Amino acid sequence: MPTIKDVARKAGVSVGTVSRVLAKNDTVKQPLRERVLKAMAELDYSPNLTARALRTNRIDVLGLIIPDITNPFFAQLAKGIEMEAAKRGHSVMLSNSHDDPEAEAVQVTALCDRAVRGIIVVATHGSQVRRAVDLPIVSLDRRYGDYALVATDHFDGSGKIADHLHALGHRKIAYIAGPMSMDVAQQRKSGFVSRIEALNTPEDPIELTLHEGHFDYDSGEEIGHRILSGPQRPTAIAAASDQLAIGVLRSARDLKVDVPGELTVTGFDDITLASLVVPRLTTIRQPFEALAISAVERLFNSAEKEPGDEAIAGDLVIRETSAPPPGAKSL
Amino acid sequence: MPTIKDVARKAGVSVGTVSRVLAKNDTVKQPLRERVLKAMAELDYSPNLTARALRTNRIDVLGLIIPDITNPFFAQLAKGIEMEAAKRGHSVMLSNSHDDPEAEAVQVTALCDRAVRGIIVVATHGSQVRRAVDLPIVSLDRRYGDYALVATDHFDGSGKIADHLHALGHRKIAYIAGPMSMDVAQQRKSGFVSRIEALNTPEDPIELTLHEGHFDYDSGEEIGHRILSGPQRPTAIAAASDQLAIGVLRSARDLKVDVPGELTVTGFDDITLASLVVPRLTTIRQPFEALAISAVERLFNSAEKEPGDEAIAGDLVIRETSAPPPGAKSL
DNA sequence: CTGAAAGCGCTTACAG
DNA sequence: CTGAAAGCGCTTACAG
Numbered sequence A, B: 001m002p003t004i005k006d007v008a009r010k011a012g013v014s015v016g017t018v019s020r021v022l023a024k025n026d027t028v029k030q031p032l033r034e035r036v037l038k039a040m041a042e043l044d045y046s047p048n049l050t051a052r053a054l055r056t057n058r059i060d061v062l063g064l065i066i067p068d069i070t071n072p073f074f075a076q077l078a079k080g081i082e083m084e085a086a087k088r089g090h091s092v093m094l095s096n097s098h099d100d101p102e103a104e105a106v107q108v109t110a111l112c113d114r115a116v117r118g119i120i121v122v123a124t125h126g127s128q129v130r131r132a133v134d135l136p137i138v139s140l141d142r143r144y145g146d147y148a149l150v151a152t153d154h155f156d157g158s159g160k161i162a163d164h165l166h167a168l169g170h171r172k173i174a175y176i177a178g179p180m181s182m183d184v185a186q187q188r189k190s191g192f193v194s195r196i197e198a199l200n201t202p203e204d205p206i207e208l209t210l211h212e213g214h215f216d217y218d219s220g221e222e223i224g225h226r227i228l229s230g231p232q233r234p235t236a237i238a239a240a241s242d243q244l245a246i247g248v249l250r251s252a253r254d255l256k257v258d259v260p261g262e263l264t265v266t267g268f269d270d271i272t273l274a275s276l277v278v279p280r281l282t283t284i285r286q287p288f289e290a291l292a293i294s295a296v297e298r299l300f301n302s303a304e305k306e307p308g309d310e311a312i313a314g315d316l317v318i319r320e321t322s323a324p325p326p327g328a329k330s331l
Numbered sequence C, D: 001c002t003g004a005a006a007g008c009g010c011t012t013a014c015a016g
Helices: A004-011 A015-023 A030-043 A049-056 A072-087 A101-113 A154-168 A183-199 A217-229 A242-254 A288-300 B004-011 B015-023 B030-043 B049-056 B072-087 B101-113 B154-168 B183-199 B217-229 B242-254 B288-300
Strands: A061-066 A091-096 A118-121 A137-140 A149-152 A172-177 A207-212 A236-239 A264-266 A283-285 A310-312 A315-317 B061-066 B091-096 B118-121 B137-140 B149-152 B172-177 B207-212 B236-239 B264-266 B283-285 B310-312 B315-317
Touching: A004 A015, A004 A030, A015 A030, A049 B049, A061 A072, A061 A101, A072 A091, A072 A288, A072 B072, A072 B091, A091 A101, A091 B072, A101 A118, A118 A288, A137 A288, A149 A154, A149 A288, A154 A183, A154 A236, A154 A264, A154 A283, A154 A310, A154 A315, A172 A183, A172 A217, A183 A207, A207 A217, A217 A236, A217 A242, A236 A242, A242 A264, A288 A310, B004 B015, B004 B030, B015 B030, B061 B072, B061 B101, B072 B091, B072 B288, B091 B101, B101 B118, B118 B288, B137 B288, B149 B154, B149 B288, B154 B183, B154 B236, B154 B264, B154 B283, B154 B310, B154 B315, B172 B183, B172 B217, B183 B207, B207 B217, B217 B236, B217 B242, B236 B242, B242 B264, B288 B310
Parallel strands: A061 A091, A061 A118, A118 A137, A137 A149, A149 A310, A172 A207, A172 A236, A236 A264, B061 B091, B061 B118, B118 B137, B137 B149, B149 B310, B172 B207, B172 B236, B236 B264
Antiparallel strands: A091 B091, A283 A315, B283 B315
8 A cells, every 4th residue: 555655755745745735725836736646646545544543633433322223213313324424524333232231331432442533322221321531422312321312302293193183083092102211202102192181172172091011013912902992992092103003003903993994093203114014104204314414413513512402303194094083074 | 541651651661561561462570560550540541543553554443335224134234243343342334335336436445445454345236346455355145346255045045935835735836036137036036946846746746937026015016916816826926035925915915815824925034024914924034143244254364265155044934924725635 | 835854652573 | 571762654833
């Protein structure tokens, strides 16, 4: 590999001059600059990034720590981050924490040692911040330590679902929340409940029943079964996640309850499966792109005033599982 | 950040000595070593990896270029690679080529400039290798240039499916291949066909019809429809991918053809959806882990004799979509 | 505008 | 066994 020295010799200039044309911003006179450019081309020279990093003490790499790249949601995030970083000429270093706080701590340290430009972390459950680091860090989706968080506006999204259901005419609704130990689950639930409460009037009352499960298919199926076999069957079930909702869909199929004819079902997240399932699921689409862009942006603007948390709204995606309740007047 | 110099001063030794205890292998006498260790601990020292890299001209980072991390298959691969790299104390730098040969070329160059230890690339379609690089490179799943390829043994896997179908008693089989422009599709098809041919005897003849589609749900649904509406309906349909197979499943549901009672359906890949779909799909599980491990291993052993391609066998996963043909004697 | 030189933080022969 | 010193390939004041 040719070095800056080789280029300098070939062009008959000093290494300082070569470095200056590399930096572009400086004013190297035309004739010299051309000789240098020519020499670089002929030698197929490209600067040693490691040396540059050592000298300037900064490297154009971002660190990303996520629980599991195999989770489609995180994969989407990772893709968005990689693209946004690439736009700025940065690469991204990826680590899977496997939702293990221990591993996460090690990875944060490793990234610090590599002196990356900054780190984006989707925290594990129960992650602990070891030592203070000097790098900019931003939490994404799930908060890491005390660092500012960029996340979907779960409260708002659930509210949109509530509005949608209400507008469709549903007045007998069941909500299946995620585990209350999780922030997301709480936020989604309270967004839904508070919107319903706001919509609820004495003249046009809404019946809302609350259930709690885990964010997975089986939980949805089990709870769906229970709700649908019960005496007072609701006309709509809003689930706190797509996985829950898809479980509900299964239970409905099992019990021969027609969706959306007899029952409306909604989810949250818009995982790939949501549009693959039959009928296709009405849900809230998480703003992957906006989340990724904002997180990367913060790393680059970290010099500025410490920005607070950011909640980004997701869009309501109306598909085939939501419709007016049976017997409703057509709209 | 404290440097090696600070440690040396604090311990009252030379930087060379500190460096030697860092390297471990060397013999620094006990008393000195302890003083150094103590100084490092007190200063919370960790070596500057960039400086080390510049000096030693090697960095403990692997490059990974894949078409799209959002594709579950690639995500699995990426995860395996990251874990295997971590075991060896290496990080991985991830790039999405978006199946764009142009972007891919840029990314290879970028990784070379960063002087990573080696690069694993899942090639785009029509990727072209620009200039020769001095780093070890290995192709994964899809060949990049002339570099050795580590991939699933598609031929073998399809043969296993053929065996499975034959053993169940199916003698009237349809095979839906992927697009013949793709190597994988060809290999899977020829693996299936040649196995069937081997099994075919005058006394116990097999009827095999061949179809060609794309690797997606719609294609499977469309072709499935055609096959199942035709006059000579087969008792089994082997699809070249899970997506195709799931499309077939849909068409069967549409046409009220019971799976597996009246029709056996099989896929290839074992995507997540394969075990989520109802009934759950019988398929060939790609050996993600083994693929990842082998690819990483090759990067580390690249000094040794140039190894050739490697085809790793996947396992047959028997689930609910395969059964003896209707009217078969019970086994 | 350009060159000579120092220095980023390490590692590793070379002496002793 | 340990220290002094060179050097990895850059960038950037400092002179001129």
